[in-house]
Amino acid sequence: MAASVPSQPSVEATSPLDYDAIIIGAGMSGMYQLHRLRELGMRVRVFEAGTGVGGTWYWNRYPGARFDSESYSYGYSFSKELLEEWDWTEHFAPQPETLRYLNFVADKFDLRRDIQFRSRVASAHYDEAARSWAVELDDGRRHRARFLITAIGVLSSPTMPRIAGVETFEGKSFHTARWPHEAVSFEGKRVAVIGTGATGVQTIQEVAKTAGRLTVFQRTPNWCAPLHNRKIDAQTMAKIRAEYSDIFRRCQETFACFLHTPDPRGTFEVTPEEREAFFEKLYAEPGFGIWQGNFRDILTDRKANAAISDFVARKIRQRVKDQAVAEKLIPRDHGFGTRRVPLETKYYEVYNQPNVTLVDIKATPIERITPTGIKTSDAEYAFDIIIYATGFDAITGAFDQIDLRGVNGLRLKERWRNGPQTYLGVMVEGFPNMMMLMGPHTALGNIPRSIEYNVEWVTGLLRHARSAGITRVEATPEGVASWTDHVKSLGVGLLSNEINSWMTGINTNVEGKQTRIIARYSGSAPAYRARCDEAAANGYRELALA
Numbered sequence: 001m002a003a004s005v006p007s008q009p010s011v012e013a014t015s016p017l018d019y020d021a022i023i024i025g026a027g028m029s030g031m032y033q034l035h036r037l038r039e040l041g042m043r044v045r046v047f048e049a050g051t052g053v054g055g056t057w058y059w060n061r062y063p064g065a066r067f068d069s070e071s072y073s074y075g076y077s078f079s080k081e082l083l084e085e086w087d088w089t090e091h092f093a094p095q096p097e098t099l100r101y102l103n104f105v106a107d108k109f110d111l112r113r114d115i116q117f118r119s120r121v122a123s124a125h126y127d128e129a130a131r132s133w134a135v136e137l138d139d140g141r142r143h144r145a146r147f148l149i150t151a152i153g154v155l156s157s158p159t160m161p162r163i164a165g166v167e168t169f170e171g172k173s174f175h176t177a178r179w180p181h182e183a184v185s186f187e188g189k190r191v192a193v194i195g196t197g198a199t200g201v202q203t204i205q206e207v208a209k210t211a212g213r214l215t216v217f218q219r220t221p222n223w224c225a226p227l228h229n230r231k232i233d234a235q236t237m238a239k240i241r242a243e244y245s246d247i248f249r250r251c252q253e254t255f256a257c258f259l260h261t262p263d264p265r266g267t268f269e270v271t272p273e274e275r276e277a278f279f280e281k282l283y284a285e286p287g288f289g290i291w292q293g294n295f296r297d298i299l300t301d302r303k304a305n306a307a308i309s310d311f312v313a314r315k316i317r318q319r320v321k322d323q324a325v326a327e328k329l330i331p332r333d334h335g336f337g338t339r340r341v342p343l344e345t346k347y348y349e350v351y352n353q354p355n356v357t358l359v360d361i362k363a364t365p366i367e368r369i370t371p372t373g374i375k376t377s378d379a380e381y382a383f384d385i386i387i388y389a390t391g392f393d394a395i396t397g398a399f400d401q402i403d404l405r406g407v408n409g410l411r412l413k414e415r416w417r418n419g420p421q422t423y424l425g426v427m428v429e430g431f432p433n434m435m436m437l438m439g440p441h442t443a444l445g446n447i448p449r450s451i452e453y454n455v456e457w458v459t460g461l462l463r464h465a466r467s468a469g470i471t472r473v474e475a476t477p478e479g480v481a482s483w484t485d486h487v488k489s490l491g492v493g494l495l496s497n498e499i500n501s502w503m504t505g506i507n508t509n510v511e512g513k514q515t516r517i518i519a520r521y522s523g524s525a526p527a528y529r530a531r532c533d534e535a536a537a538n539g540y541r542e543l544a545l546a
């Protein structure tokens with residue numbers, strides 16, 4: 001695909017570059033990208049809004065935050081030494097441990113000297129004459145680099161509910177993704193949690209342990225499954241360490257990079273007894289097996305999906321004593337696994353505690369937040385603390401927060417007005433020299449595995465550009481159209497794409513995010529990598545290089 005690009009600029013000398021590359025964000029992807037670009041000998045600067053590294057694991061300090069994928073499948077795999085030196089203490093590590101891990105990585109690879117903290121990027125404008133990006137921080141400082149790499153996360157732009165009176169509450173209130181660094185005590189307190197996604201579920205089961213009174217405001221119940229977490233002793237860690245290469249090889253081979261992979265059988269290819277026994281086995285096992293390792297058709301065949309949904313509904317009815325409450329906790333508007341499955345530890349049993357109340361706000365909507373609490377259509381509740389577990393403006397939200405402009409001042413938000421359009425989820429036509437890590441249309445799944453691949457691919461592209469003296473890299477219209485069509489076609493027939501969730505770009509709290517979009521790549525991770533590998537192997541001929 002040929003595309004015409006402007007000839008080599010002549011004004012470069014008048015607008016010197018501060019860096020070869022600017023990376024936005026010091027989470028798992030920004031940290032690893034920094035490490036790799038340094039190895040290429042590039043001058044790199046990372047701008048990070050927080051005061052430390054870790055991204056998701058820096059911001060999400062809410063009580064109960066922890067991995068839902070196995071710790072040893074989640075950490076970086078690129079350094080044997082790192083794998084040797086770090087011990088995980090739980091199969092599903094809690095957030096403080098993960099943050100310690102990421103700080104350990106930052107120390108080990110001496111990353112902090114190229115990271116500027118407390119530095120939120122306000123705008124990034126492409127300058128065609130200088131073939132570079134002009135980046136402005138929210139304190140007005142400006143920096144210029146040849147390449148701009150966004151490492152801003154998929155779930156990093158938290159959203160507060162659009163409920164009247166939020167600002168009037170006189171007690172303490174927190175969004176889970178903006179949790180304070182100091183401990184919050186719930187001892188004897190009247191606590192409200194709004195939101196019952198993966199975050200809300202983790203928060204609720206923790207807060208219920210100490211709160212004087214906990215009231216959960218649920219709009220849509222989700223299908224949750226047991227996490228079955230355990231400690232890792234020294235002997236088990238030694239075994240894990242010996243198996244690391246096998247663990248990461250398995251992650252490379254599975255559909256979504258988890259240790260779990262779909263069972264090759266169809267739900268109705270076995271007898272009812274075998275089916276029930278298989279569901280029981282999965283329900284008793286740790287992690288995402290019941291979601292990612294279930295019969296191959298549960299996320300595409302309605303009857304198969306109904307079978308597993310019915311199984312989990314029965315479990316909820318068994319675990320919750322008050323059957324009226326159990327019925328409220330069973331989802332009616334979507335089947336099991338069509339939204340991200342929250343993993344839980346005694347979540348359903350929380351509703352058997354005398355100090356916990358579930359309020360179904362579809363039946364009795366919240367009318368307003370008051371100075372003393374929450375008023376629904378049929379009651380007024382007083383609280384000391386309100387916790388907003390109300391989620392994120394996902395996938396494109398973090399891009400919308402930055403004034404990103406490409407060729408001729410075109411805004412990215414405008415470019416994506418009708419949904420994201422990308423080349424391999426990494427590049428956008430009209431935004432030369434900008435690469436996205438975990439951008440829209442990339443494979444999500446076990447995210448660090450996808451991050452490592454994404455970073456390696458971008459590193460390969462920049463290595464190629466440097467060795468060939470290329471100073472301008474842009475996606476072509478054909479490349480973008482073909483990838484975007486491909487991503488859309490992969491989404492056809494997936495039940496999850498017929499459901500409102502952050503994965504389909506829905507956020508009721510954000511203007512303009514009420515229409516479903518195909519925001520993520522829903523093919524297999526191996527297929528995604530094969531396609532990207534092929535693009536590199538053919539010399540990036542689908543890109544316009546100059």
Ligand code: NAP
Pocket residue numbers: 065066067068069155160161162163194195196197198199200202218219220340361389390391392502508509
């Ligand atoms: P979420 O799944 O989007 O859930 C947000 C919750 O808030 C939903 O229950 C939503 O109800 C509710 N809500 C939003 N606005 C509301 C309003 N105005 N009034 C009442 N309720 C409102 O967000 P999340 O729980 O933060 O999770 C997002 C993703 O982060 C997860 O799916 C997962 O991928 C990731 N995560 C990962 C981990 C882990 O790995 N361990 C842990 C937590 C989160 P509706 O459903 O009705 O919109």
